Amino acid sequence: MAAKKNKLYSVITADIVKSSKLSIVKHKKLIEVIKKCGIEIQKVFPGSFQYTPEYFRGDSWQIVLKKPELALGIVLYYRAFIRANMKLSSMNARMAISLGTIDFIKKSFGVGEAYRISGEAVDIKGKRRLKFIYNESELSELLDLLVENSDFISSRWTVRQCQIILLSMKGYNQLQIARKIKVTQQAVSQQLDSAGWAVISRNIKNFQTIIEKLISPNNTSF
Numbered sequence: 191m192a193a194k195k196n197k198l199y200s201v202i203t204a205d206i207v208k209s210s211k212l213s214i215v216k217h218k219k220l221i222e223v224i225k226k227c228g229i230e231i232q233k234v235f236p237g238s239f240q241y242t243p244e245y246f247r248g249d250s251w252q253i254v255l256k257k258p259e260l261a262l263g264i265v266l267y268y269r270a271f272i273r274a275n276m277k278l279s280s281m282n283a284r285m286a287i288s289l290g291t292i293d294f295i296k297k298s299f300g301v302g303e304a305y306r307i308s309g310e311a312v313d314i315k316g317k318r319r320l321k322f323i324y325n326e327s328e329l330s331e332l333l334d335l336l337v338e339n340s341d342f343i344s345s346r347w348t349v350r351q352c353q354i355i356l357l358s359m360k361g362y363n364q365l366q367i368a369r370k371i372k373v374t375q376q377a378v379s380q381q382l383d384s385a386g387w388a389v390i391s392r393n394i395k396n397f398q399t400i401i402e403k404l405i406s407p408n409n410t411s412f
Contacts, residue, residue: 198405199240199292200258201300201308202265204285205250206272207319217249220276224251227271234267234360235260240295252308254292254300259401261287262337263394265320267359269344270352279348282319286311287337289324289401319345329400336393343386351385354378358387 212220228243228251240254255261265285273281288308294301303325311323320341322334347355357367364382368375382388 197291198258198289199302199304200255200261201288201290201292201304202253202255202261202285203250203288203308203312204252204265204268204283205312207282207284209249216276220249220272220281221245223272223275224249224268226275227268228253230271231264231267235264238264254295254304258289258405259398261289261322261401262340262397263359266340266344266390266394267356270347270355270359273347273349274352274356277349282345284312284314284319285321286314287320287322289322289330289333289404290326317345327404329404333397333400336397340390340393343390347385351381354381355385355387358382 206220206224209217209220225243225245232239232242235257238255238257238260240256243251243253245251253264255264265287268283268285272283273279286308288304288311290302290304290307292300292302292304307323307325311321314321318338318341320337322330322337324330324333353371354367357370362370364375364378368378371378
């Protein structure tokens, strides 16, 4: 179908880093975990996906978001979910978030700027694993800085921290999390502090606010 004229979408293009070094058993589990995460995200971030994720070669995937403002929260959820369920703090994925137009889209195929720049940006160099790209706004650098900062902090998340962060992103408070994983509320608070969750939460909120203003049909200037 033809996409809505001038409407902005996000495309997240992702692949697992060094997946070829995993055993066959762990690689099969990883594929299951990635697919399970895509299903869960649609519950945690309802209405965010244009279509269900498309998977390539098992450990690479692409998602079209009709709610671009949720993109940072979604990539961080992927990071936490994969680490928590694989039980490997070293497990990581490169994920590029684009913001752009789409000319044509259907379930397994799309054409447009959002697809093109996301695919190009996922080839991230160095230690960085998350990137934002949008070619038509001075705000792109600011948004990418929020993503880079979130990447730097979350790259250090442990498996335990990821388990707690996933529950927090689902809306559980600290006491509820403590009861669910059978630890003290103080232990939960300490883990969230160590994970830099207060900063990450602000980054997610600021990213969402800026994108919402940027894509507002009534917006003539920021």
